[in-house]
Amino acid sequence: xxxxxxxxxxxxxxxxxxxxxxxxxxxxxxxxxxxxxxxxxxxxxxxxxxxxxxxxxxxxxxxxxxxxxxxxxxxxxxxxxxxxxxxxxxxxxxxxxxxxxxxxxxxxxxxxxxxxxxxxxxxxxxxxxxxxxxxxxxxxxxxxxxxxxxxxxxxxxxxxxxxxxxxxxxxxxxxxxxxxxxxxxxxxxxxxxxxxxxxxxxxxxxxxxxxxxxxxxxxxxxxxxxxxxxxxxxxxxxxxxxxxxxxxxxxxxxxxxxxxxxxxxxxxxxxxxxxxxxxxxxxxxxxxxxxxxxxxxxxxxxxxxxxxxxxxxxxxxxxxxxxxxxxxxxxxxxxxxxxxxxxxxxxxxxxxxxxxxxxxxxxxxxxxxxxxxxxxxxxxxxxxxxxxxxxxxxxxxxxxxxxxxxxxxxxxxxxxxxxxxxxxxxxxxxxxxxxxxxxxxxxxxxxxxxx
Amino acid sequence: xxxxxxxxxxxxxxxxxxxxxxxxxxxxxxxxxxxxxxxxxxxxxxxxxxxxxxxxxxxxxxxxxxxxxxxxxxxxxxxxxxxxxxxxxxxxxxxxxxxxxxxxxxxxxxxxxxxxxxxxxxxxxxxxxxxxxxxxxxxxxxxxxxxxxxxxxxxxxxxxxxxxxxxxxxxxxxxxxxxxxxxxxxxxxxxxxxxxxxxxxxxxxxxxxxxxxxxxxxxxxxxxxxxxxxxxxxxxxxxxxxxxxxxxxxxxxxxxxxxxxxxxxxxxxxxxxxxxxxxxxxxxxxxxxxxxxxxxxxxxxxxxxxxxxxxxxxxx
Numbered sequence: 001x002x003x004x005x006x007x008x009x010x011x012x013x014x015x016x017x018x019x020x021x022x023x024x025x026x027x028x029x030x031x032x033x034x035x036x037x038x039x040x041x042x043x044x045x046x047x048x049x050x051x052x053x054x055x056x057x058x059x060x061x062x063x064x065x066x067x068x069x070x071x072x073x074x075x076x077x078x079x080x081x082x083x084x085x086x087x088x089x090x091x092x093x094x095x096x097x098x099x100x101x102x103x104x105x106x107x108x109x110x111x112x113x114x115x116x117x118x119x120x121x122x123x124x125x126x127x128x129x130x131x132x133x134x135x136x137x138x139x140x141x142x143x144x145x146x147x148x149x150x151x152x153x154x155x156x157x158x159x160x161x162x163x164x165x166x167x168x169x170x171x172x173x174x175x176x177x178x179x180x181x182x183x184x185x186x187x188x189x190x191x192x193x194x195x196x197x198x199x200x201x202x203x204x205x206x207x208x209x210x211x212x213x214x215x216x217x218x219x220x221x222x223x224x225x226x227x228x229x230x231x232x233x234x235x236x237x238x239x240x241x242x243x244x245x246x247x248x249x250x251x252x253x254x255x256x257x258x259x260x261x262x263x264x265x266x267x268x269x270x271x272x273x274x275x276x277x278x279x280x281x282x283x284x285x286x287x288x289x290x291x292x293x294x295x296x297x298x299x300x301x302x303x304x305x306x307x308x309x310x311x312x313x314x315x316x317x318x319x320x321x322x323x324x325x326x327x328x329x330x331x332x333x334x335x336x337x338x339x340x341x342x343x344x345x346x347x348x349x350x351x352x353x354x355x356x357x358x359x360x361x362x363x364x365x366x367x368x369x370x371x372x373x374x375x376x377x378x379x380x381x382x383x384x385x386x387x388x389x390x391x392x393x394x395x396x397x398x399x400x401x402x403x404x405x406x407x408x409x410x411x412x413x414x415x416x417x418x419x420x421x422x423x424x425x426x427x428x429x430x431x432x433x434x435x436x437x438x439x440x441x442x443x444x445x446x447x448x449x450x451x
Numbered sequence: 452x453x454x455x456x457x458x459x460x461x462x463x464x465x466x467x468x469x470x471x472x473x474x475x476x477x478x479x480x481x482x483x484x485x486x487x488x489x490x491x492x493x494x495x496x497x498x499x500x501x502x503x504x505x506x507x508x509x510x511x512x513x514x515x516x517x518x519x520x521x522x523x524x525x526x527x528x529x530x531x532x533x534x535x536x537x538x539x540x541x542x543x544x545x546x547x548x549x550x551x552x553x554x555x556x557x558x559x560x561x562x563x564x565x566x567x568x569x570x571x572x573x574x575x576x577x578x579x580x581x582x583x584x585x586x587x588x589x590x591x592x593x594x595x596x597x598x599x600x601x602x603x604x605x606x607x608x609x610x611x612x613x614x615x616x617x618x619x620x621x622x623x624x625x626x627x628x629x630x631x632x633x634x635x636x637x638x639x640x641x642x643x644x645x646x647x648x649x650x651x652x653x654x655x656x657x658x659x660x661x662x663x664x665x666x667x668x669x670x671x672x673x674x675x676x677x678x679x680x681x682x683x684x685x686x687x688x689x690x691x692x693x694x695x696x697x698x699x700x701x702x703x704x705x706x707x708x709x710x711x712x713x714x715x716x717x718x719x720x721x722x723x724x725x726x727x728x729x730x731x732x733x734x735x736x737x738x739x740x741x742x743x744x745x746x747x748x749x750x751x752x753x754x755x756x757x758x759x760x761x762x763x764x765x766x767x
Contacts, residue, residue, distance in 0.1 A: 082675070082678050082679075083671070083674075083675055084675040084678065084679055118718060119716065119719065120716070121667065212455050212457070213454060213455045216455050238767075239759060239762040239763050240489065240762055240763050240766075243489055243490070243763065244489075244767050247490060248457045248492075251457070251458045252457065252458065255458045256456075256458060258455070275724075275728060275731070276755070276758075276759070278732070279731055279732060279735050279755070282732045282735060283736075283739060286736055286740075287739065298721075299720030300719065300721045300722075300725035300728065301720070301724065301728055302720075303708075303718060303720060304667075304708075304725065304728050304729055304732050305732075307666055307667040308666055308670070308732060308736060311666065311670050311671040312671055312674070316675055345669075346635075346669045346672060349664075349667075349669055353665075354705075356706070357705040357706075357710070436584065439554070440552070440553065440554040443554055444554075
């Protein structure tokens, strides 16, 4: 269970304020320990008991698990229920299931599509994370052939799915170097699967449907036998079951230090259409999945899902900053409007979205304001005439446009005079305060021939 | 081994229950939950979240073709549009008086009165009327709408910091509900609720709109602000205990992912499929963060989102 700074101070620290840890007092150090921001070993005077307690405290309540070896993904390691409390650290891996009953050309086709899928957003390339290969045929030769086919085409992480320890053993013989996730140990095969996980040093999924007590019992048996890297499948498939169970598991991990492992989900098994599968996967992105295995791949559904994952796993303490530069909205011409704004991502998205729907292809000069919004950065002296002039030069804006009109945000109308002094041959236009009004503003004020 | 005890939250607060409709108009109750969204094991959710369909007072000319064709001729008149929205399963009709915007026709009180009256006569569902989001025009058309709908407990928005006195007075005089809209920020949302209550509006006649960011366009900010508002409400902070509305369709359908049929990367996939799920996923994500009303545009989104709410309302 998570300790408070006061509890750590009272029960475990020497209370000598010796400063050897680098903090002015033991209490200050205790507070940092409670926030998991420092390592307990910085204090040289801990008792053995204190060291153990604080190391347990320092570990994230949900174990961080690595799957794959060439292009590994890390899942788990989460410390909060809600992103505003700190952040969600490790985005869930999103994989696509391949059944070994599919003909080889279909398998190759899916692998090709998924492995090569990439979509760009805010300068980042988003993609999927791997494959789950299922022994649907029940035949181990077919299974191995399918796994080998997959491995010949991709080095992305795999989940290997079979309840049959013999088939799993054969699969691991050919695939264990890739550090796949073994799926799954069940009530019936637990000891064998535990043995395979230990032998091949691969993480183990534990499947325990029908209540968390049963799951907990299986997990205890696995950890008792020495398995450390565990992924949970509580078998909760539908929207309501998934939300309830995954929330309860996150709470157990954070508040009771129980069942602190990432969770694997199969949204296709809890939905009736592929559209619903995507929505359920979306729910699981927001609510506590570590690995999401899709049954279908469709770019139109995967793109919003990857976008949601990017959004939800954005660190609220450090919002995404846009790279400063001259952005094009639509396909602007030399005589299209030029607006200037800051590089706070939300500011950028608001103004870019409104320009997009305004019907005016435009140029948008994004200034480096260290991720602050218009008013905040102006107040902090990071968005002023000098900065705007510098950015105009740095990104050679004059060579992209034929006119000399610059639209500044209404909130910084006060910059107009100074800009007119610094840029004597420019016309400085004061735009609206709110992004939503930019379309109307351009309709009223922008005449390409006059600008 | 000892039984596994699931940690439960002991919330002391509850979201206000707000009634829309009445006086001959169908009634619907919004809010009232004493737990986080769909977590039935911590508290009760007496009213399921609802889906409103947006109707505009003029035929929209900037909608993508397949959104237009999903509605067809009905888009030409708010009353036929509203009737069709009932067929498509709307729980509430949101009438947006878009033509009052200075750039979109600059219509005034008399046109607003007429549009509201037509929609009120055409359907018996609860109604929310939204102005063009230009303060002076909002005042003009919302006051007119409030009078026409006197006693029928409609929602009136946007009620913002600049015009809250006018809208609140109009709500009190005519028995309506204020839709209090604030830019994505928890303290500003709370502050507007305090101002509204200070001048005499009852807390259970306020619905909050903490501003919606679409998927890919700030949805994470909206999610976190809604989650924080809801956590505060359940923690006993009464000035954040208003049910929440998300104007999803309006935000989603202005984004290029929903609008553009061509000139986009192949990785965006099929336009029809992508645009609809963009609206659906924005809606379901915000329902998960605490929305009590989502306002949608595409009939298919309405069907799917309603279905998802049904599924999440099942106690497991």
